[in-house]
Amino acid sequence: MTTLRDVAQVAGVSRATAARVLSAPELVADATRAKVMQAVQELGYIRNSVAASLRTTRTGRIIVTVPDISNPFFSRVIRGVEEAAQKAGYAVLLGDTRNEREREEQYADMLNRREADGIIFLGHRLPTVLATILARDGGRAPVVNGCEFTSTLGVSSAHIDNAGAGHEVMQALYGLGHRDIALILGPADSPLTRDRLAGASRAAAARGLAANLIVEAGDFSIESGRRAAMALFARSPRPTAIFCFSDEMAIGTLAAARTAGLSCPADLSVVGFDDIQMARYVDPPLATVRQPMAEIGRKTVELLLGILSGRQVQPVSATLPYELIPRESLGAAPVNRLLRS
Amino acid sequence: MTTLRDVAQVAGVSRATAARVLSAPELVADATRAKVMQAVQELGYIRNSVAASLRTTRTGRIIVTVPDISNPFFSRVIRGVEEAAQKAGYAVLLGDTRNEREREEQYADMLNRREADGIIFLGHRLPTVLATILARDGGRAPVVNGCEFTSTLGVSSAHIDNAGAGHEVMQALYGLGHRDIALILGPADSPLTRDRLAGASRAAAARGLAANLIVEAGDFSIESGRRAAMALFARSPRPTAIFCFSDEMAIGTLAAARTAGLSCPADLSVVGFDDIQMARYVDPPLATVRQPMAEIGRKTVELLLGILSGRQVQPVSATLPYELIPRESLGAAPVNRLLRS
DNA sequence: TTGTAAGCGTTATCAG
C-alpha cells in the first residue's frame, strides 16, 4: 500500500508538502506541486480516508435511518438524500430499522462511535441516544428528521403541512357530496398520522359531520389497507369515500373494493397519499396528495449540512408544498345511495 | 470526549489493559476487568471506531451499489443485504448509481480509499476500479455481484437461473395455446436480460416459433413497459401474450392494455418477473416469476463475508431457486383470434 | 496477568 510518505519520498519533498498538494494545492509552488502530482500518478497513491478521519474528526458520512426501505415513499426520499449527500461529498450509511426501536438505537449509536458526522432519521421515534445528544447540544446537534415533524423534539425537520393536506382532501370529498367518509391511518403514534387526522377532523367538525367520520388503523402497507377496507365495507352505512394515509394502503383498498364487487369511483371514491409512481398506473388511476419526496430528502441533507458547517445553530423546520392530484378514483358521491345500500 | 486513556487512568491500569477489557475480556483478571468496566460506565466511554479502524485496517462497513433504490425489486434485495450485514456486525454504505457509470466508479473507488471492507454491486457493469482489484487479487478480492451473473467476470455472485426462468415462462405460454408472444426486455447490455432472452428463444426455437417471438426494449420501469406495450399493440398480428422482464413493466403493460381497450387475460396474457409485493394487488393479479429477493441479498453478504474471513479464495456462484407464480393475468390464448383481430 | 512502546497514515502547528 502506498502512503503519503512514499509519495513524498519519490517527489523529494516532505510529507507535509505532499499533503498540502492534495488538500490545499494553491499554497504550494507550481514546480513542487507538479513533482508531487507526478509521484502520486506514478505510485497510484490513494488517500487513506480512515487516517484522515482520525486526524480531522470528520468522516464524510451521514447516517440515514428509515422504517422500511422497500416502501416506495421512503425509497424516493432516500434517493433525494443520497443525491444531495453525494453532491456535497458525503456518503450515506443506510439503516433500515424495520420500525424496531432497538435497531433505531443501534444506528443512532453509530454517531457516538464516530462512524458518521450526522444523522437523518425518517421515523417518528427519537432514539434515546439522540435525545441525549440533543439535550447536550441543542440545535447544534447534527440530527435532522424527515417527514415527521414535532416541534417539541427540538430537531430540524423537513416535511409537508400534513394537517393542511388532511383538511384539503376532506374538503374535496365534501365538495363532491360525500358525507360518510372513512380514514385509514398510518401508525397511531406518528405525528404525521396525528396531523393528518387533526386536519381531517377539523374539516368534518366544520361541517357538523364529525360523527360520520370513521377511522380504521393501518400501517402504510398494501395489506393493511386491504384489510382495513374490508372492515369498512362491512359497516353500515358503508362509507362512500375512503381517504388512505398512503398510496399503498389505497391500492390495497382498491383491491378490496374489487373483491367486494364495489366499483370505483361509482360506488366508492378512494384517495391516497404520497403520489408514488404506481399511483397513476393502477385501475382506476389513484387520486392522491403528492409529496415532494426527493425534495424532502434533499432538504433534510441541506439542513444537516447547515448544522455541520456551523451556520445553523437553532432547529429549523422546513415545510414543503404538497398538492392534491385528482384522478379517476375520486368522484361524486353516489346519488342513489339509499336505493343501493 | 473521553478516550481509552481516561478510562485507564480512572481505573488505575494501563491503556493496553483497558483496551483488552473491551476486545478480549477473557485475558484480563476479574478484578481488573471490573475496575475497567466501572470506569467505562462512569465516564460513558464509547470506542472511537475511526481510530480502531486505522489500527486494524478494518472498517466494519460494506458498500452496496444499486442501479435504482426506488425500484421495488432492488429495495427488497437491499433489505436482505442490510439484514445479513447488520447481523454480522457490518454497516451498509448505500450507493444509488442511477445506472450511471461514473457513479458506479465513484462508489467502487471508496473501496480503495478504505471506506469499506468490501463491495456488493447489483448492477451489470463491473466498474473498472473493481476490475483492477480483481485482476490483482482474483477470488480474494472483496467484491460480490448480485443478480447479474457472468462467469467471465471472475466475481462471486448470487442470482437465479434466468435462462431457465425465461424458458419456463415460454413453455407455460405455449402450453396455453399462445403462439405470438412478445418480450419486453430489461437493459440490453445486462446478462440477466441476455439470459432470460436466451431461455425464451430456446423455447421458441424448439417449437419452431422463433419467427413469432417479438422483442421490445425496456428498462424495468413502469413507463417503459407501458410504452413498449403500446408499440406492441400496433403490430399485426398483435401478440396474445407479453412476457415482461420486470413486474413494473408488466404493470405498465396492464395499464396500456386498458387504454387500448384490451381485456386481460381474455385478449392478452401478461407475465411479469420478480413478484414484487404489488403484483398480487393489481387488476388482474399479475402472474410472475418469483425471485427470492431478500435471500439474494443475504446470500451476497454471506459470500462477501466468506471472502473477508479468508475462507473463500475462489469465486463462487450461488444459484437460488425461482418459481413461476400463475395468477389471473395469465390465461389461454384467445380461440377466436382471427375473428377478433 | 499486566505494562511498555511502537506504530496505523494523515493533518496541523510552528518555525524557518
Next chain:
DNA sequence: CTGATAACGCTTACAA
C-alpha cells in the same frame, strides 16, 4: 513556500 514534528485514539507485539 517548505520542513520538522507532534498529535488523533486505538491495537498489539513483546517484555516483565
